[in-house]
Amino acid sequence: MVYLDNAATTYPKPDCVYDAVDRFNRSSAVNAGRSLYRKAKEATEMIQNTKQELLRLCNAEKDAVAVISPSATIALNQLIHGQKWDSSKNAYVSFYEHNSVMRPLSLARELHGFRICAIPHHREDLSLDPEAAREMFKKQRPDFVVLSAVSNVTGYILPVGEIFAMAKEYGAFTVLDAAQAMGFLPMDFRSLHADAIVFAGHKTLYSTFGAAGFILRNDAPLDVFLSGGNGIRSTVLKMPDTAPEKFEAGSPDTPAIAGLQAALQWIKTVDIYHHEKELMEYLISGLEDIPDVTVYKAPGGMERQGGVVSFNLADLSCSVVGIILNEKHDIAVRTGHHCAPAIHAYLKDMKNNGTVRVSISYFTTKEDIDKLITAVKEIDLEEARRIPPMQTC
């Protein structure tokens, strides 16, 4: 299989991650943070070390704590529903946001009646427009801003630091969804002006499912959304007052966290950023050379391009391209709307029912890209039009 669906989950992971998860499962997977015995203490210590590494990765040791959640989706639910919403509030998003943001935010709006506003963008290239955002903030003060670090559809690296800095002048709570970024993009907590950075261990951090969470600025105001036992003051019916404990309920997934720890060590030893940048340039130029291909890439050139890009072939349903790539060539791409509800109106991909998304990782090779390009070139449009499209999601 040529795997080009790394934005869904990076695959494969480095061997050290598999080894760490397996070793921890077999030899140490007790319940951390609750007991006095040796293995429980070792597991607790391992979690602390992993959190320190996460803080180090975005230069946030002095300013923030790391909260572990089972998934980035759950972390975003915690951050969105943990706000003090009321009908006077304004939440800002970009039209690049994922349903892990848009669905909880819409649900919160249903419950509390606030406004969801879109950060303005330039029509011609779909880049965000910080100057227009500044004007908009003056009229409708931002209380909450959530932005993706990297679009999971076009790979656009959003100008988040600039927009968050403006929003911070109004005291907004700022959330960076770095599911497609942490581990890939260098990050500096202070210059991002984020109250929280959400990460997904199983995506650009090259670990397995089960360990995700958020970096939370010290004293960022956030209410409890998820609660439960955590081994701290069991006879009190409230979660503890201080982060990260305040936001961590239930048994931690120790083997997944051990995998994340191994991944964080591995990330230091490789140059993911330049590997992906180089491959993406090669991929995009290859796609652009194919007649009838429309490429949906980042505005602003390679400087702004992450490890994701989308395309369509003529008027074909994206699903048909996905089916041909899978069945004829064993190439795995994702087709459809990629859980990003708003962007497609702007990409004008309705006739294609979404896009074919190609997403790479450190383990993607030039040969993988060559196979994809050759396969797309070989697609016979007449023949392809006779394949019934599948429902895309």
Next chain:
Amino acid sequence: MVYLDNAATTYPKPDCVYDAVDRFNRSSAVNAGRSLYRKAKEATEMIQNTKQELLRLCNAEKDAVAVISPSATIALNQLIHGQKWDSSKNAYVSFYEHNSVMRPLSLARELHGFRICAIPHHREDLSLDPEAAREMFKKQRPDFVVLSAVSNVTGYILPVGEIFAMAKEYGAFTVLDAAQAMGFLPMDFRSLHADAIVFAGHKTLYSTFGAAGFILRNDAPLDVFLSGGNGIRSTVLKMPDTAPEKFEAGSPDTPAIAGLQAALQWIKTVDIYHHEKELMEYLISGLEDIPDVTVYKAPGGMERQGGVVSFNLADLSCSVVGIILNEKHDIAVRTGHHCAPAIHAYLKDMKNNGTVRVSISYFTTKEDIDKLITAVKEIDLEEARRIPPMQTC
């Protein structure tokens, strides 16, 4: 290590579980439910099969669906916060409940102002009193009842079916917290009269962390609490209307679910129930023979005893007993309040700061129990009183 903290998490797991998780991680851990390519489809199918096995385990194939959540704590948050609360409502719990129930329920009460009532119990043996509950229901109609299948402190198997059946006469939503039971206690969905049964893959189901959830009666009324992308109708800002999809947001933890599938197969090949019953009887009689030991066991005898029991030694802080067992004998038990806030007032264990909890699994042996009994017998009270207690949780 003699591991007797199986109520925190069973350890070890059967080898087939470790093997399944590792194999799936290395060869198939793509993102399920979102894509057309072969491995994604295989992962989706594996999840479907696991859910069928879960339904089969409690004889619920015709009446319910299985929802996968990352942890039992998150499942309980979904079930508690997914109710239509208002200040007129009455929620019933037993005093055996865990903080994974009590904390979200208390938080929901803070937000919506309903009442939390305790199911009455017999003072003399701490067994629940269904007849008194019937009378109480007449005066304060039950809208929501949540009960543990097995107490995680004394191992008491609660008379849940009887109480749920009465509550159902008032149309209450009934939740069984089977974190300490599913896989150990035989269960029949219909005779339990539960709307939902919560399970924790990593406890009595002998799988790893990361796959838990709830069995939900078809058409049981439950609102969305957690939302996000799930590969279904991405352009719609709401979760789908039908279960289980309605309650599953974010990437499923496919390797953990593969581990659960292997565990469910393994469970069919062994007799966990009788193994644990026999060992518990041996353990309890061994503890009761030691002078100065107080045993906190299930009311109603072995018939009502799960794989958990608690004890204290004279006036010693439970933590001191835990420290001695760990440091001198490498025996792992849990000490403190076990995230169960209400029961300790009734156990009268305040002078001991909680209890020493011993919890067994299919892999616990008679030799393990012998080592524990011998170690407890050897504790010199005078010497032990000089050890500073640790803070227990």
